Structure formats: C-alpha cells, structure tokens
Amino acid sequence: MKISEILSKQDKAFLSLEIVPPLKGITKDxxxxxxxxxxxxxxxxxxxxxxxxxxEFRPLEDGSYSRHxxxxxxxxxxxxxxxxxxxxxxxxxxxxxxxxxxxxxxSQLEDFRFMGIGNIMxxxxxxxxxxxxxxxxxGGFRYASELVEAIRRDERExxxxxxxxxxxxxxxxxxxxxxxxxxxxxxxKKKVDAGADxxxxxxxxxxxxxxxxxxxxxxxxxxxxxxxxxxxxxxxxQIGQLPEAFSINIPVELTDEMMAHANDKQACYQIGQEWCxxxxxxxxxxxxxxxxxxxxxxxSNVIKVIRECF
Ligand code: FAD
Numbered sequence: 618m619k620i621s622e623i624l625s626k627q628d629k630a631f632l633s634l635e636i637v638p639p640l641k642g643i644t645k646d647x648x649x650x651x652x653x654x655x656x657x658x659x660x661x662x663x664x665x666x667x668x669x670x671x672x673e674f675r676p677l678e679d680g681s682y683s684r685h686x687x688x689x690x691x692x693x694x695x696x697x698x699x700x701x702x703x704x705x706x707x708x709x710x711x712x713x714x715x716x717x718x719x720x721x722x723x724s725q726l727e728d729f730r731f732m733g734i735g736n737i738m739x740x741x742x743x744x745x746x747x748x749x750x751x752x753x754x755x756g757g758f759r760y761a762s763e764l765v766e767a768i769r770r771d772e773r774e775x776x777x778x779x780x781x782x783x784x785x786x787x788x789x790x791x792x793x794x795x796x797x798x799x800x801x802x803x804x805x806k807k808k809v810d811a812g813a814d815x816x817x818x819x820x821x822x823x824x825x826x827x828x829x830x831x832x833x834x835x836x837x838x839x840x841x842x843x844x845x846x847x848x849x850x851x852x853x854x855q856i857g858q859l860p861e862a863f864s865i866n867i868p869v870e871l872t873d874e875m876m877a878h879a880n881d882k883q884a885c886y887q888i889g890q891e892w893c894x895x896x897x898x899x900x901x902x903x904x905x906x907x908x909x910x911x912x913x914x915x916x917s918n919v920i921k922v923i924r925e926c927f
Contacts, residue, residue: 619782621814624842633909635664638690662707665693669716714758715742738784739764762807769812785813789821789830793864802837815841817909820848823868848911850889853879897926
C-alpha cells in the first residue's frame with residue numbers, strides 16, 4: 618500500500634520506522650533477529666537508508682593510483698528484499714542523488730518496480746567523508762527537488778500506470794547549508810511542488826522547534842502531511858556527536874541531565890528513553906499523523922518508547 622493512502626485513510630497516528638543496512642559481515646539471520654521485535658507493533662512499512670559508496674585510491678608502482686570501491690554496508694536493495702520476504706511488509710528504500718547519475722537512479726527505480734516497491738524517499742544524500750560541500754555527479758541531480766521532478770517526468774512520459782509515492786526530508790531546525798529557515802522552507806516547497814507526497818523530518822529534541830516549523834510550512838502553502846522524526850539518546854557521547862553529525866540542537870535541560878550522569882551508562886540510557894517518550898506523547902497529543910523512529914542500527918532502542926506511546 619502507498620504511504621499516501623495510509624495517511625489519507627488513517628484514523629489514528631501510526632508508527633514509521635527507519636533502519637540502516639547492516640555492516641558487511643552481518644548475516645541475514647542477524648538482521649532478521651534485530652528487526653523481528655519491532656513486528657510486535659505492526660508497523661505498516663520500514664524505511665531503509667541508502668549510503669553513498671566510497672572509494673579508496675591505492676598507489677601503484679608506476680606512481681599512478683588505482684580506484685577501489687569501499688562499500689561498508691550491505692546494499693539497501695538486499696535489505697529490502699529480506700524484509701519483504703521475511704515479514705511481508707512494505708519497504709521504503711531511500712533514493713539518493715549523491716554518487717549516482719540520472720541513468721543509474723532510473724535503473725535502480727526499475728529494480729524497485731520489479732520488486733513490487735511502490736514507495737520511496739527521495740533525498741539529496743550526505744556528503745562523502747572529506748567533502749565540505751555536496752557535489753553532484755556529472756549527469757546527476759544537485760537537489761532532491763530535481764530528483765522528484767525527474768521521477769514524475771519519467772512517469773508521465775512513459776504513461777506508467779503505477780507512480781511512486783514519494784517521501785522527502787525536512788529540517789525543523791533548518792538544513793545546515795541553508796542561509797535561513799525561510800529559504801530552506803521555500804526550497805522544501807519546491808520539492809513538494811515537484812510531486813512529493815509527504816515529509817519526514819530530521820530528528821529534533823525540542824518539540825517547540827517542530828511546531829514552529831509546521832506552522833511556517835503551512836504559511837508557505839505546504840499542505841502535504843509532515844511526519845516528525847525522533848531518536849532516543851542512548852549514551853552521553855551522543856550529546857557531542859549528534860549536533861555535529863546532524864546540525865541539530867540538544868536542549869540545555871537534556872544536556873545537563875545527561876552530563877550529570879555521564880559515568881552511569883544505564884542512567885543515561887534511561888534519561889534518553891524518558892525524554893523521547895515525553896516528546897512522543899506530546900507530539901501525539903498535537904495531532905501528528907505518524908511518528909518516524911530512527912533506529913540507527915539498534916531497533917531495541919526504540920521498543921520501550923513505542924510500547925509506552927502506541
Ligand atoms: P535538498 O532538499 O536537496 O536540500 C539540500 C540543501 O539545498 C538545503 O539547504 C536546501 O535548502 C537547499 N536547496 C534545495 N533546493 C534548492 C534549490 N533549488 N536551489 C538552491 N538551494 C536549494 N542521507 C543519506 O545519505 N542517506 C539516507 O538514507 C538519508 N536518509 C534521510 C532520511 C530523512 C528523513 C532525512 C531528513 C535525511 C536523510 N538523509 C539521508 C540526510 C540527507 O541526505 C542530508 O541531510 C542532505 O544534506 C540533504 O538532503 P535533502 O534531500 O533534504 O536535500
């Protein structure tokens with residue numbers, strides 16, 4: 618089923634889950650064991666992230682270099698196929714612009730159609746290590762809006778009967794490259810106008826940021842559903858890591874509480890769980906259509922929060 622259909626027919630907020638393909642060396646059975654406990658909650662689908670290939674340059678005797686593909690994770694297509702087979706569940710693969718030409722993305726989408734996948738997330742993708750600014754491939758897409766536009770154009774030109782339901786990303790605290798939140802929201806509207814069906818936000822730890830972002834989107838004429846993204850903090854180290862990795866803020870109250878218990882792993886874990894549970898309950902009471910949980914390779918981290926809130 619298309620996520621847009623689930624969103625239009627829902628009578629209560631539902632659960633949206635995102636997993637990261639495991640590192641190579643992890644077996645299919647381990648992946649299944651990691652995800653299986655989440656089935657207790659009957660998630661309507663699972664998002665599977667996509668990570669740009671990296672390359673290593675090794676020196677050769679003649680002074681030149683040879684280029685080698687370094688793929689640390691199992692491919693998202695393989696992960697999607699395992700989830701489809703084992704759990705008979707919808708999957709939502711993330712399609713990224715970074716590292717791909719338009720032709721390569723078209724061919725990836727053909728594979729997804731072949732697999733019966735009707736939902737995708739369209740994203741620009743992160744920079745690769747060492748890259749300060751995102752650089753599109755020659756013949757690739759610079760922005761997610763160009764990707765969404767190309768998918769819709771292709772569907773129209775080929776008069777395809779089935780079109781993808783397309784989700785896109787957004788940033789309640791602003792995308793780190795945008796000069797200001799207003800411009801970022803105008804760019805978000807370009808993605809919606811290009812044909813995106815719904816929005817999932819970056820994680821945030823202060824619901825006020827989400828509510829003010831949602832209001833600004835409405836003012837800008839963005840009418841598609843906006844699903845908030847959450848992740849429970851699980852260690853004190855994340856107080857430093859997450860703002861750096863995702864350009865987000867962590868409120869003073871949460872920072873202070875985590876730092877006061879920095880030497881007590883169990884206490885930090887518990888604080889993260891309680892904060893996320895409170896965020897989740899508050900969002901549900903403010904009429905969000907769903908809540909998207911970033912499991913980031915540890916499905917067990919979100920189970921207690923979901924059990925308390927759904
Ligand atoms: P875009 O919408 O293209 O925006 C990127 C920047 O360009 C913004 O600053 C925007 O304001 C600006 N911009 C957009 N359009 C224009 C325009 N026409 N002119 C000028 N400026 C413009 N990354 C991965 O690599 N793999 C994943 O699986 C993945 N999953 C994600 C899931 C979610 C829900 C979210 C929120 C993010 C995810 N990311 C993932 C991270 C994402 O790829 C990065 O945050 C990336 O830097 C931006 O992606 P985007 O699709 O939001 O980009």
